Amino acid sequence: MKAIAQTVYGPADVLELREVARPAIGAGEVLVEVRAAGVDPGVWIAMTGRPWGVRVAFGLTRPKVQVRGRALAGVVAAVGAQVTGFVPGDEVYGTSSTGTFAEYVAAKPGRLARKPAGLTFAQAAAVPISAVTALEAVRDGARVRPGQKVMVIGAAGGMGAYAVQIAKAYGTTVTGVCGAGKAALVRSLGADDVIDYTRAEVDRDGGVYDVIVDTAGCRPLSLLRRALTPRGTLVIAGGGHDSPGPVGGYTRQMRAPFVSLFTSQRLRGITSKERAAELDDLTRLIDDGVVTPVIDRTYPLASAADAIRYVAEGHAAGKVVVTV
Incomplete structure (x- = not known):
């Protein structure tokens, strides 16, 4: 599959569009075909390894997880044997720690919820985190x-x-x-x-x-x-x-x-807990018309580096999203 990945910390220039192995899922995981991925300041932090203290979690000398991105919206492609809440074909949104700037991602069911029916995939990817x-x-x-x-x-x-x-x-x-x-x-x-x-x-x-x-x-x-x-x-x-x-x-x-x-x-x-329960609460607010995602710009997967550069400037009005 195609993914935006890196092997060393640095500016957006270290990111490359590569062919990588499609993730294998465990019995308690969900394989999601990614349609869109949100771009957050945390993506810049994981990419640069700055501030230096975050490297304790992300990898001291190089990124432990090479594919960038955390928030996602997409379609369930497969589920592990122990997963009961989702079936292939479900439209979902949420987060994954294994990188969402990719065509497929493995995710924990506890970090996914059903996508609000009234949102596009790009809008839904702007909600998690x-x-x-x-x-x-x-x-x-x-x-x-x-x-x-x-x-x-x-x-x-x-x-x-x-x-x-x-x-x-x-x-x-x-x-x-x-x-x-x-x-x-x-x-x-x-x-x-x-x-x-x-x-x-x-x-x-x-x-x-x-x-x-x-x-x-x-x-x-x-x-x-x-x-x-x-x-x-x-x-x-x-x-x-x-x-x-x-x-x-x-x-x-x-x-x-x-x-x-x-x-x-x-x-x-406060930092985000990234749980399905909060996503379900937000889905109700979105369905009721109380909350609406604001999208500043969308970028194709191949231009994810430009998306991160734009977010890092700090002037986006609303969210920036990468479409896959």
Whole structure:
């Protein structure tokens, strides 16, 4: 099969379109014919091996998994003997740790769900990871309640666009923070107000927000806290993918719980659990018309390197997807 693979860490130039062996599945796995794959900042991290601390998981000197990509949407091609929830022909979406920029991928059933009927494969591939993380940040991390004031930083990005929609679905008043030229998009997602970060900072109105969901990953905790109410909640759901230090932008996520011990404000970081249960919850929101994926660009499999370069620039409005 064709796949986008690499043997060494580095920039997008290390990626190659290759012929590789089609994955064999175990008794508890599903073989999916991939139709589309989402492009997330995590793909850039796995490709470059930066920040350096991630190499403990990805491979110290070279990538353990050579095929890139994690989120997918496609059609079940085969199931292992112990799999009961899926049959060949089912349209699914979810994640796999074995690389999704490929024609086929082996996946765990617990990381797959049935694709929402109203979405294309490209739209569905834009949901796993970004939308799941946004759901967990708003619902579980922030524990939002109707009537609260919520700020979403990075509101026009892949994760932030979902966070705005989900926060509105929970009956909150949402302020989106985005760059110049994206205000109309963020308002179309349901935001009640927009802050253009090129003209004003997030503490423009003082400490008025009950919840801040930060998907952008660059502002210091002290600045974010100034925009919170005295008992407000900060959820850091994104880390700058190219920030300095051994764990890069995840430094803030690691610091937040410790700072929280010394303040009445609740600070925490969150990462996606990538479970089918969250995908099923999102499917209901999508079917109800509450959440809609926002696609900035799609690229063919052979141009996956260009897709990653574009995401790494940090200016995508919504999600970027590779079609297979």
